[in-house]
Amino acid sequence: xxVETFEHAGLQVSIEYDDMPCxxxxxxxxxxxxxxxxxxxxxxxxxxxxxxxxAEIMKDPGKFALPVFAYIHxxxxxxxxxxxxxxxxGQSGIIYCDRGPxxxxxxxxxxxAGELETFTDYLNGSVYAYTVSRETTCEHCGETKSExxxxxxxxxxxxxxxxxxxxxAEYAAREGAPE
Numbered sequence: 001x002x003v004e005t006f007e008h009a010g011l012q013v014s015i016e017y018d019d020m021p022c023x024x025x026x027x028x029x030x031x032x033x034x035x036x037x038x039x040x041x042x043x044x045x046x047x048x049x050x051x052x053x054x055a056e057i058m059k060d061p062g063k064f065a066l067p068v069f070a071y072i073h074x075x076x077x078x079x080x081x082x083x084x085x086x087x088x089x090g091q092s093g094i095i096y097c098d099r100g101p102x103x104x105x106x107x108x109x110x111x112x113a114g115e116l117e118t119f120t121d122y123l124n125g126s127v128y129a130y131t132v133s134r135e136t137t138c139e140h141c142g143e144t145k146s147e148x149x150x151x152x153x154x155x156x157x158x159x160x161x162x163x164x165x166x167x168x169a170e171y172a173a174r175e176g177a178p179e
Contacts, residue, residue, distance in 0.1 A: 003128065003158065008094055009173035011149060013165045014131045018153045021127035029113045034068060034119070036093035044078065044092045044123075053093045061108050064108050065096035076123045078116040080109065105170040115165065129153030130165035132172055 003015045025046055026033065034045030035054055045068070058065045070076060070092035071083040083089035087156040095112050121127060137144045150168045154160035 004162075008166050008176070009169040010154050011137060011169045011172060012133045012146065012167070013169055014133070015158070015161055015165060016083045016129050017125065018127040018129045020153075021122060021125075021156075022154060024122055024156065027176070030115055031108070031114055032095040032097045034093060034095045034115075036068075040092070042070075042072065042076070042092075044068070044076070045095075045119075058094060062097050062099055064099050064103065064105060065094050066109070066112060067091050068093045068095050078122060078123075080113055080116065097144075118156045126157060128155045128158055128161035130155070130161055130168070132165060132169045134172075 001017050001019075002130040003017060005012065005014045007013070022028070024030075030046075033047075035047060035049040035057070036043065036045035038048035038050050040048065054065075057063050066080050068091065069079050069082045069089060071079075071085060071089040073085070077083070078092070080095075082091075095116070097108060097112075129152065132149045133146045134149050135144055135146050149172045152164065152168070155164060
């Protein structure tokens with residue numbers, strides 16, 4: 001399904017929903033592990049765990065763990081900070097990692113936040129693909145046809161996909177795309 005189409009660097013760019021997105025928690029290596037409340041109605045992480053198991057991990061000095069909050073109302077949002085709505089939000093679990101010898105807590109927080117943002121995009125269907133194409137007109141009959149120059153899928157977040165599509169169009173315009 002087409003999200004938007006625009007011209008960039010003299011080429012047509014089409015952004016579409018990725019109709020077969022990968023679950024980033026299953027397909028890609030993750031820094032943090034998300035535990036969500038066992039028996040919850042929604043799968044909001046890597047595995048279910050009891051509140052006692054999560055509390056134990058939070059206290060473990062060899063682990064770095066932060067609470068994960070969810071807001072579910074039409075769509076889902078996961079965050080390291082709470083949400084203002086008392087009815088549709090609350091703590092859904094934790095995200096944690098092992099502390100290594102050169103562990104940087106601030107860097108870990110940034111990575112956790114990015115992982116939650118990517119997973120939120122996946123949960124909401126905000127995964128996109130782009131196609132960059134060139135339109136050509138036949139000099140004999142005047143028929144216009146569109147030829148795909150580049151295409152790629154699996155972008156979590158519309159802004160990221162749009163940036164990458166523009167970059168591909170600029171590259172194709174500058175370097176000359178395959179004929």
